Amino acid sequence: MRSNNPVFNRSAEFNGTATQNAYGNTTYPGAGGAQPGYGTPQQPYSDPSTWSTGGPAAPVATDRMTIDSVVQKTAMTLGLVILGAAITWYYIGDISYGTGLADQAAIGKLSAAIMLGSGGAFILSLVNSFKRVVSPGLVLAFAAAEGVALGALSKAFEAWYGGGIVMTAMLGTFGALAGTLATYRFFDIKVGGKFRTFVIAGMFGMVGLSLLSFVLSMFGIDTGLFGTGGLGLVTAIIGLTLGVFMLILDFDFVENGIAAGLPERESWRAAFALTVSLVWIYTNLLRILAILRGD
Template sequence: MQSKNPVFARSEEFNGRAAQTTYSDPSQWQVDLSGGGSPTHTERGTGRMTIDTVVEKTAITLGVLIAAAAVAWLVIGETLSPDREVQDTAVQTAYTLTLVGGLGGFVLSMVNSFKKVVSPALVIAYAALEGLFVGAFSKVVVSFMANGDVSIVFGAVLGTLAAFGGTLAAYKFFDIQVGDRFRKIVVASMFGFVAVSLLDFVLHLFGSSFGFNGFGTMGLISSFIGVVIAVFMLILDFDYVERGVAAGIPERESWRAAFGLTVTLVWLYIEILRILAIFYNND
């Protein structure tokens, strides 16, 4: 089955075009196709992607992202400092890193999504840039909170973990089946959301934003929509990973899976953070 997910669409292995790749029941989480056609369990390090290798690469990618976010947070400094000069410098640094990390991460996300052969180095570079964006954006949001309350960041992290865990549990326990129509709708919705978000960003540069990326009512609506789409994207991610593992695709594709999961998790975090910030400011 050909993938409609832009992250996996360029991969021959994820689309069933790899030489002599035989597809088996997706419930077979780890398979080895070298034994005459009957899938058998295999361990990490045998050259095939497994759940373990996906978890490992995802942990590395998220680890780099978190480290970069922490560095950005510390470098920015105190955005609510009583010293106006220190505060202005910190705020300017936060906005600069948000822009650099956001645009750099977006460019690399496009490169990684449409690159035929996955590059671990580019996946790590993407994670580092997204880490700068996440750390800086979080600092910007906190600067708008009363007394610089950082609890909103922890709330967004917990919300992201809960959404990930809940979606994974629902996917496995309810045996969610992903069909072509569902894929098309979710991916089309994702591209539409990103397009509107970019349009609002460009209009903001000219002072004509309609609030899609803001912290008002429109921003709240767009964030709720973003969370729903991101959760559906997680379901697609789980499905593609499961199919890839069942097909016994090369281990290097674990990096592509890690990249796809990281993109979705960052999206979830940002939208949840915005929702919490909007509710917090309206209390």
């Protein structure tokens, strides 16, 4: 089943386009050779120490993607996001002096961190989404850049709205993860092609609107789409809903990938997708909480 998700559609394994030849070897479209698979004939000459004496055959290491490998890789990426956010948070320091006056040096650090972190994370997210062979280094680099951006963004929201808004958004994000996973498992949700198309189209639509709004703001035009008014609340709720739907797509691909016996390296692709979805949910929760609290 082919995916509309750009994170997964670069993988032949996820899309089921890998085939097997007459010997059971796994082959991929566009590649001239075959990858070793089950049933591969032994070479006529081999190391005598590996010859069998009639006893049980030694287990074959498959290095397949498992729930454990996905959880481990996701924990690494999320841990790096949190670490990067914490370092950035303390690097920026206090934004105000305590007298209501802004610390211009801290504001400068905050602005630079948001611009560099979000810009780097955006570029790396595109590279990781359209890269055919997943790269653990690039996934971790994305997590580090995202951590810098989130650390600065969280610092700004905490300074402007206070009241533990960052901790509330973090708890809400992990609550959404647990609730979505429980719903997916207990209700045995089946993901269809129309649902995938709707979610991916909505995701790209929101990204496009945010970029358009950013460009227009540079010319003094405020669309209000991502502001603190009623329209901003609507887009934040839509964004949060899309984030939950993105998690469902992630769970579906992980489940199907494990069932298909994908290589262990694909755990990094799944970890990247899950991290993107959780960051998406977190930022929209921050916006919703900020709008509800008002100024």
